Amino acid sequence: MIRVLTPLPVLLPLLGAATALLIGGRHPRAQRTASILVLSAVLAVSVTLLLLADAEGAAAVSVGGWPVPLGILLVVDRLSAMMLVVAGTVGLGVLVFAVGQGAADGDDETPVSIFHPTFLVLMAGVANAFLAGDLFNLYVGFEILLTASYVLLTLGGSAPRIRAGVTYIVVSLLSSLIFLAAIALVYASTGTVNMAQLAGRLADLPPGLQLLLQSMLLIAFCIKAAVFPLSAWLPDSYPTAPAPVTAVFAGLLTKVGVYSIIRTQTLLFPSGALDTVLMWAALATMVIGILGAVAQTDIRRILSFTLVSHIGYMVFGIALGTAAGLAGAIFYVVHHIAIQTTLFLVAGLIERLGGSTGVDRLGGLAKASPLLAVLFFVPAMNLAGIPPFSGFIGKLGLLEAGVAAGTWLPLTLVAGGVLTSLLTLVAMSRVWSRAFWRPAAQSPREDTFRAAAANAGPELASAPLPPADAAPSPDGAGPTAAVARGAGQPTAWARHTAVAMAIAPGIDGLGNEAEPQRPGRPLSRVMVGATAAMVAVTVALTGLAGPLYGIADRASADLRDRSPYLTAVFGGGEDVP
Amino acid sequence: MTPTVVLPVIIGGLYAAGVYLLLDRSLTRVLLGFLVLGNATNLLLLSTGGPPGLAPILGYAEAEEMSDPLPQALILTAIVITFGVAAFVLALIYRSWRLVRQEVVGVDEEDRRVARRSGTDADEMDPDQLAPEDRSAMHADTLAADRHVEAALERHFPGIPSDDVDLPQTGRGDR
Numbered sequence: 194m195i196r197v198l199t200p201l202p203v204l205l206p207l208l209g210a211a212t213a214l215l216i217g218g219r220h221p222r223a224q225r226t227a228s229i230l231v232l233s234a235v236l237a238v239s240v241t242l243l244l245l246a247d248a249e250g251a252a253a254v255s256v257g258g259w260p261v262p263l264g265i266l267l268v269v270d271r272l273s274a275m276m277l278v279v280a281g282t283v284g285l286g287v288l289v290f291a292v293g294q295g296a297a298d299g300d301d302e303t304p305v306s307i308f309h310p311t312f313l314v315l316m317a318g319v320a321n322a323f324l325a326g327d328l329f330n331l332y333v334g335f336e337i338l339l340t341a342s343y344v345l346l347t348l349g350g351s352a353p354r355i356r357a358g359v360t361y362i363v364v365s366l367l368s369s370l371i372f373l374a375a376i377a378l379v380y381a382s383t384g385t386v387n388m389a390q391l392a393g394r395l396a397d398l399p400p401g402l403q404l405l406l407q408s409m410l411l412i413a414f415c416i417k418a419a420v421f422p423l424s425a426w427l428p429d430s431y432p433t434a435p436a437p438v439t440a441v442f443a444g445l446l447t448k449v450g451v452y453s454i455i456r457t458q459t460l461l462f463p464s465g466a467l468d469t470v471l472m473w474a475a476l477a478t479m480v481i482g483i484l485g486a487v488a489q490t491d492i493r494r495i496l497s498f499t500l501v502s503h504i505g506y507m508v509f510g511i512a513l514g515t516a517a518g519l520a521g522a523i524f525y526v527v528h529h530i531a532i533q534t535t536l537f538l539v540a541g542l543i544e545r546l547g548g549s550t551g552v553d554r555l556g557g558l559a560k561a562s563p564l565l566a567v568l569f570f571v572p573a574m575n576l577a578g579i580p581p582f583s584g585f586i587g588k589l590g591l592l593e594a595g596v597a598a599g600t601w602l603p604l605t606l607v608a609g610g611v612l613t614s615l616l617t618l619v620a621m622s623r624v625w626s627r628a629f630w631r632p633a634a635q636s637p638r639e640d641t642f643r644a645a646a647a648n649a650g651p652e653l654a655s656a657p658l659p660p661a662d663a664a665p666s667p668d669g670a671g672p673t674a675a676v677a678r679g680a681g682q683p684t685a686w687a688r689h690t691a692v693a694m695a696i697a698p699g700i701d702g703l704g705n706e707a708e709p710q711r712p713g714r715p716l717s718r719v720m721v722g723a724t725a726a727m728v729a730v731t732v733a734l735t736g737l738a739g740p741l742y743g744i745a746d747r748a749s750a751d752l753r754d755r756s757p758y759l760t761a762v763f764g765g766g767e768d769v770p
Numbered sequence: 771m772t773p774t775v776v777l778p779v780i781i782g783g784l785y786a787a788g789v790y791l792l793l794d795r796s797l798t799r800v801l802l803g804f805l806v807l808g809n810a811t812n813l814l815l816l817s818t819g820g821p822p823g824l825a826p827i828l829g830y831a832e833a834e835e836m837s838d839p840l841p842q843a844l845i846l847t848a849i850v851i852t853f854g855v856a857a858f859v860l861a862l863i864y865r866s867w868r869l870v871r872q873e874v875v876g877v878d879e880e881d882r883r884v885a886r887r888s889g890t891d892a893d894e895m896d897p898d899q900l901a902p903e904d905r906s907a908m909h910a911d912t913l914a915a916d917r918h919v920e921a922a923l924e925r926h927f928p929g930i931p932s933d934d935v936d937l938p939q940t941g942r943g944d945r
Contacts, residue, residue, distance in 0.1 A: 329847075333847065333851075340858070343855075343858055344858075347865075350865050351869075352869045355862060355865055355869060356878075357878075358862060359797060359866065359875055359876065360875060360876075360878075362855075363792070366804050366855065366859075367792065369851075370804075370807050370808065373811045373815070374814055376815075376844070377814040377815040377841075377844075380815070380818045380840070380841065380844075381817070381818035386840075386844075428881075429878045429881065432880075488884055489884060490884065494884075
């Protein structure tokens, strides 16, 4: 059963993409239905796989029936099945959101005939990366999802997207090249790229060579996961894409990198040689990322920076290397995929309703749409780690694991984690209080216009213009004072207007052309429905935290043990060198 | 087998040239750098296969005489991927040229804006930010004129008009 199901999460989206491409131009409705059906099927298969893998343990499928160390190998264990389920859920939610957006706006933002096939290819690449049983297949999975993401990020080909896409593509290409070179070196030194075989053979290499291979793989994955010194590309490139694309990128793509780090660190290099480096990277990622978020004024950029920052939590858990740390990291990955995607979808709704994502320009959204306010508030508090949400549970697990480790470096990271959580709350509550809570009239534009008018006073209209020759006397005393005051009024008005204009739309206060304010549009029911469903999923993660954390615990035990994976690949006691 | 120095030197040279090109701001050079780096990596993969042998076809050569087929399969895949991505990047460069008449890596304007940001609103000017000798008028123990403060604010926040406009000038404070 599990052998039949395992290839499906890769196969179904690829076939679906071909179908969607074929029927795309003429039957957009059929195309939408087809892609939603395909992703629903993938989700169903993934859930079945998770249940089977949790009950029966890991399983390996050799594609094409080649004997084990030769062919392409797909391995499903608790970790990969869990990732598949979350990826399927998130992908489906985002797809429905995109369909709603396409139906409401026409196809300007997301040209349907390209969007759907590319999105399905992206999901196939993600699934392939999660299931890959050898390093080269992992590379191929990465390339599939990256190539699809290049197309999605530059969808529509407008100037800002091309600019952002170029940065993203060049960085991704570099990381892929490092990854490929690492694979070449691994093959040169061990004669295999099969991960289960590597698990045995890498340990025999000289320590220096091991360290080189491990650091090359880690650098490649850390670029993809946006771990701090290698994270600058992310907040630059993500915010310009259409809302559903940013949402799925933020949720999934970085987490594929995190997943690969988990695999490398547990299966290939269990000695933990670079754990200290990873800890420092995790600390820097958390703190610097969240400081970036606090400085931003655009919701999508704030969210991009919190995304970078919270990757630090997962790296922290991985670097701890203990069972509790890994379990915490796995649970946090699941939580963070769901929550970050949801928040980006909400940002899409905010942009739609308010016409902008700049918190300085928004206002009064809580009154304009109480539903949207709830949809933002719940995941925002979840992200910040307010009990009882799943963010709190995940952070608590990681912090406990850090305290249990006991030495000074994990304790420093625990402190950094708490600080990051607090600053996340600051960033989120700033968005909340500015975009949602303050009355619309208080957004600076209207505020200053009105203040200028009020300050200029009602007399302005009625005040007689001073006669041209009646220059006010220097000391301003005597009967000319009133005239002088009257003459002052137009000047006052001019200065106030100047201040007001400095923040008026079109000019951003530094004299630069700002993004033009678009009029808000009503929310589409499908988009709100999809977002609400994703919010429900994040809340359900809290309810299901017990069973999920149980699976994460068992997955972490499997990872540290390594034998379930090896047994699944080699089939029992037979020892393949 | 006799170790050869030619391949490592070529690979190293290609990597050096590729990284140099990749660091350039012009997108065409970045693309060329990517292609050079891709070829360097392919050569690296090729060199992992050990000494060259006969074509790995059953019936054509004995198993001992064959060269290792796996690196060749990996290289083929890598070449296809490099080719596809290079085509996409070319299209991107062309599009960038059509749109903004330049093909360099762009600047993240929003990031620059956040980095440069300072008070844009007269209300955000805090007299406490002024040097002690400049902030006399806001404190009750001095008699200096308001316009000294105005002048100090003007020095510290050039280009932003004052909000203190509706009050008559208190020019007598410094007499």
